[in-house]
Amino acid sequence: MNDSATQAAIESVARNSYGRLIAYLAARAGNVADVEDTLGDAFAEALKRWPTDGIPEKPEAWLLRVARNRMIDAARHHQVHEKSEEYLQQITEEAQTVATTHDQFPDERLKLLFVCAHPAIDPAARTPLMLQTVLHVDAARIASAFLVSPAAMSQRLVRAKSKIRDARIPFRVPDPPEWDERVSFVLDAIYSAYTTGWDSLAETSSTHHALAGDAITLGRTLVQLMPGEPEAHGLLALMLHCEARRDARYASNGEYIPLDQQETGLWSHRMIDEAEALLRKAATFRSLGRYQLEAAIQSIHAHRAVTGDIDWPEILLLYEGLVRLAPGIGSLVGRAVALAQAGQPAAALAALEEIPDERIADYQPYWASRGHLLRMLGRTAEAEKAFTRAASLTDDPALRAYLFKQPRG
């Protein structure tokens, strides 16, 4: 193995193990912040030693052993109270067991995900906390993706971690009465990472693209940790359907291309196939949810690659279901568009106009959809106004250019 291959292998082990190790230690300590520091040291040690010593057979046990030693050093140094010594003792013994037996290293990441998306955690901190703890995404990169200063993001994360420790948010998998709601918080936080990576400028795509990839990794982890939860499958299917179209969203000259005009040959059929398989799997649980419906809508768009057509009546049906389950502005606007495409533009416009004013003021898709519907109805002057409003609400230059040229098109 050459140096860069060793480096890549280490990074892969580190990336795969970090979340599991931090979850394992944090679940026992009830504390994310302290174990993060210790693990950071352990990984630094690995980067120093593995290139010469080789990657250990049980990398997680190796890292855990180093982390444990660091913790004991820190405990001696700070003279922490008895309780901590007790848990250090416990971790020491468990680390020994992990190192000497062939047991699978315990995976506590689901508990960690539930802690990150706990209702007692600031919603704005949930997604960054997941990215940082489960995937070990660099805090500065998280800050740049969420368009806040590194200092502000760091403060948000520190505050959330202090809350976990000081208010003692438990590391547990919730029971059925609260299961659905708690799962939805986890799903929403992961999806928020994806949409943050998706909705942003094409030019700055390196950071954002990485974030969308991180969201998909979290989605895969969740499916692995909750194999019986249909919505976890639905969420991953939704993200994969959207991700499959990444290369088709802009022409080579940077021009924005709307979904129904994208070159289907540019879609990733590997991702589409995976998304379809996930949706079929989700359907076997016979428990419909928001993410399955959204993924099903995307699945019909994806089907255009096969049939050349978009089945708008079917999309409308799915939006009807979605509006009942999750009457967010996105689903209301989506339903109106489907209604228009299914041949009822006047009813669609009426549906758009029922959405309360305070929800549409800064919602770009509402104004773009309104423009399309007005144009279908031959109300060109009003359509132009709506497109102009939409154009003023996007931060994507390609989309802005596309929206500005609409009324004249």
Place this chain on the structure above:
Amino acid sequence: MKYALLVHQPQEAFDKPRDPALAAAGKAYGEALHAAGVLVTGAGLQPPHTTTLVTIRDGKRQVHDGPYAETKEFLGGLVIIDVPDLDAALDWAARNPAAASATIEVRPLIGYAGA
């Protein structure tokens, strides 16, 4: 781990005549806390107009009548419970009949982080 469940109520809640059904529910809640062995202590507070504020500034004692004028919600009562973690404390907060109209603030007590 000990948590304070602080009941914040708007002025109107204090102005209304005491609702016997609510009082009975509150009593039952106290009994449930006691029966579960989680109750440390609890108390209801008289209305905000009975409040007097005391500060010492520059060594001088200052006494003021009434709560701060800008306050919209007032502490109506508190319960201190001893439970394993925040989820358990949140469950008890949600069971408080006052939660239907007031806001229950759940705050861990100092000095019990390792307990």
